[in-house]
Amino acid sequence: MTLNVGVIGVGMIGQDHIRRITHVVSGARISAVTDVDFDRAKAVAADLPAAKALQTGQELIDDPEVDAIVVASWGPTHEEYVLASIAAGKQVFCEKPLATTREACERILDAEVATGKRHVMVGFMRRYDEAYRAMKATITSGDIGAPLMFHSGHRNPNVPPHYTSDMIINDTCVHDVDVARFLLDDEIVSARVLTPRKNSLASDHLTDPVLFIFEMAGGALVDVEASINIQYAYDIRGEVVGESGTVELAETNKVVVKKGGQWGGRVAEDWRERFIRAYDTEFQEWIVAASKGESTGPSSWDGYAATVVCAAGLQAMESGERVEVSLREQPDLYKVTAQGPTGTD
Incomplete structure (x- = not known):
């Protein structure tokens, strides 16, 4: 059919x-x-x-x-x-x-x-990305013990002219919100936001970068670094720290090239390249x-939870206060x- x-x-x-x-x-x-x-x-x-x-x-x-x-x-x-x-x-x-x-x-x-x-x-x-699925399997297996912290990095080389500061949570970090719930198998119960000094490469109207801190119902902490004008590439980072070990996303390169006294590899240009599979x-x-x-x-429940958490994150970014997340x-x-x-x- x-x-x-x-x-x-x-x-x-x-x-x-x-x-x-x-x-x-x-x-x-x-x-x-x-x-x-x-x-x-x-x-x-x-x-x-x-x-x-x-x-x-x-x-x-x-x-x-x-x-x-x-x-x-x-x-x-x-x-x-x-x-x-x-x-x-x-x-x-x-x-x-x-x-x-x-x-x-x-x-x-x-x-x-x-x-x-x-x-x-x-x-x-992201739930269909091979690397995130492997992280999920490692956590579920118990190999690293109970998860205590999840460090997530969401770095964009730049954003389009219509991009506004609220989009950093509603359009960009919404994926980090969902993947945190997915990896840790838990709900987010509060949000806080810290802002370091502004990236001079960002437009005047943008808050960039931003550090979101989420508390999970089971006690784990999640921090999400969002940098939206970091220039060098589209770079997604992630590490879960457990009681007895860690699991982190590997680089996406199949090989590491060494020449001229340096080593390195290619980083994805944009979100389509990074997550095409x-x-x-x-x-x-x-x-x-x-x-x-x-x-x-x-x-729909996952979509609902993400929308509610992002609203709390936006409120925390505007107020500078810890904002509780309440789900039905x-x-x-x-x-x-x-x-x-x-x-x-």
Whole structure:
């Protein structure tokens, strides 16, 4: 069976997912696309053998020739399209964020729980990265004892002109928030923010760099260094310190080159290069599950938790105070499978 996928939002990430579904992974094809820029949607559809351009997201969701939905539109539109996909009984892959507010996420949780099954997978691709999965397996095995601290580094060479300081948590470090919950199998209960002296390479309106400190319910601490104008490369760091050992992300180079009295290797240029295999694995697993009418991977609960933590992080950045994170009681729907690379909380 070939899964007919409709894509809402065909900007940069939407087109990258279309390329992936069309040329990289198996079991699916693009049958419809839509975008706020309808001319762009028509241009994208013209290059696809079986796709049509539709005027609205609702029209795409209602189309009987669309089996499953990819939501890659502007964040504030996610709630509308995810809720409509759930109402239509269709599986939906939603790029982060699930929604932009706690209340919007809770409406999605309520709608999904009311159906009695999962329909939503949220695009936290780091859970599909081989290195993070290996870290998770090491922690789960008990080889390093109980995890005590997680040090995470998220370094961007630069950011686009429209980037604002709130995006450092909502768009950048949201991935570190999710992967901390994934690795430590625990919820974040508070957020604090420290800011060192400003990077002179950053625009005047940006707070850069930033150090987020999160407390986990079980007592572990997480620190996330976010540097968004560090120039040299896109560099992702991570180390979990346990009671009797540590596990950390290795460099992504296959070899180390030594010459001229120096040694080194290449660092990724951007997020697409660093996580391209994770995106491919993520979509392949979604397609397999969606073809069976099932959902896998990061759930609506994971999307909700990330949105709430990011809101607390933003409040902490503005106030300079410790901000508590309060989540609603987790519905049983999201407790069925233990948290893991293809599970939920």
